[in-house]
Amino acid sequence: xxxxxxxxxxxxxxxxxxxxxxxxxxxxxxxxxxxxxxxxxxxxxxxxxxxxxxxxxxxxxxxxxxxxxxxxxxxxxxxxxxxxxxxxxxxxxxxxxxxxxxxxxxxxxxxxxx
Amino acid sequence: xxxxxxxxxxxxxxxxxxxxxxxxxxxxxxxxxxxxxxxxxxxxxxxxxxxxxxxxxxxxxxxxxxxxxxxxxxxxxxxxxxxxxxxxxxxxxxxxxxxxxxxxxxxxxxxxx
Numbered sequence: 001x002x003x004x005x006x007x008x009x010x011x012x013x014x015x016x017x018x019x020x021x022x023x024x025x026x027x028x029x030x031x032x033x034x035x036x037x038x039x040x041x042x043x044x045x046x047x048x049x050x051x052x053x054x055x056x057x058x059x060x061x062x063x064x065x066x067x068x069x070x071x072x073x074x075x076x077x078x079x080x081x082x083x084x085x086x087x088x089x090x091x092x093x094x095x096x097x098x099x100x101x102x103x104x105x106x107x108x109x110x111x112x113x114x
Numbered sequence: 115x116x117x118x119x120x121x122x123x124x125x126x127x128x129x130x131x132x133x134x135x136x137x138x139x140x141x142x143x144x145x146x147x148x149x150x151x152x153x154x155x156x157x158x159x160x161x162x163x164x165x166x167x168x169x170x171x172x173x174x175x176x177x178x179x180x181x182x183x184x185x186x187x188x189x190x191x192x193x194x195x196x197x198x199x200x201x202x203x204x205x206x207x208x209x210x211x212x213x214x215x216x217x218x219x220x221x222x223x224x225x226x227x
Contacts, residue, residue, distance in 0.1 A: 043217040055213050090157055100146045105157035
């Protein structure tokens with residue numbers, strides 16, 4: 001069973017379009033994240049939700065809007081896509097506890113904007 | 115503020131030789147440190163994490179990491195590398211009291227047969 005699953009795996013779209021990426025985790029975690037990995041493999045946190053509350057909101061264009069309908073889901077909607085949005089987007093989840101539980105990552109969504 | 119540095123873009127070793135991937139960090143509180151591995155077209159997989167008080171931490175696939183507080187380092191090690199260890203390795207840090215996990219730039223490890 002896939003612990004953190006993202007759909008779609010690949011997304012090819014044109015500039016100006018609006019698209020969404022979905023993420024679901026079945027680990028019972030209470031915190032979920034979106035990370036962006038650029039062409040140089042650099043990973044940057046975008047957003048994080050804990051129990052449906054936004055707790056991390058990095059400097060990201062407001063064209064990006066996360067939505068967490070419940071603890072197990074965190075979706076990412078992107079408006080007016082630009083060439084620079086091309087990247088791999090990773091969803092992750094974890095428990096927020098004193099044991100400093102690690103993040104569990106999905107396999108990523110490769111977004112290509114043409 | 116927290117940051118993490120991986121000074122080497124690439125590490126090349128022969129199979130059977132020891133492997134070390136370097137990581138240094140900067141935090142204002144206590145560090146929470148992790149190592150992850152990424153294989154091509156896959157997500158990041160957790161290898162190990164620093165546990166307070168343990169200067170040598172053992173993790174998955176025979177990897178271990180050495181914590182050095184005075185040098186603010188958390189280097190990843192494997193006594194005998196395998197070709198299958200070839201991948202991209204990330205060090206990550208979170209400051210105590212912070213939610214954000216910050217990643218280093220990654221080190222590509224190539225193990226030649």
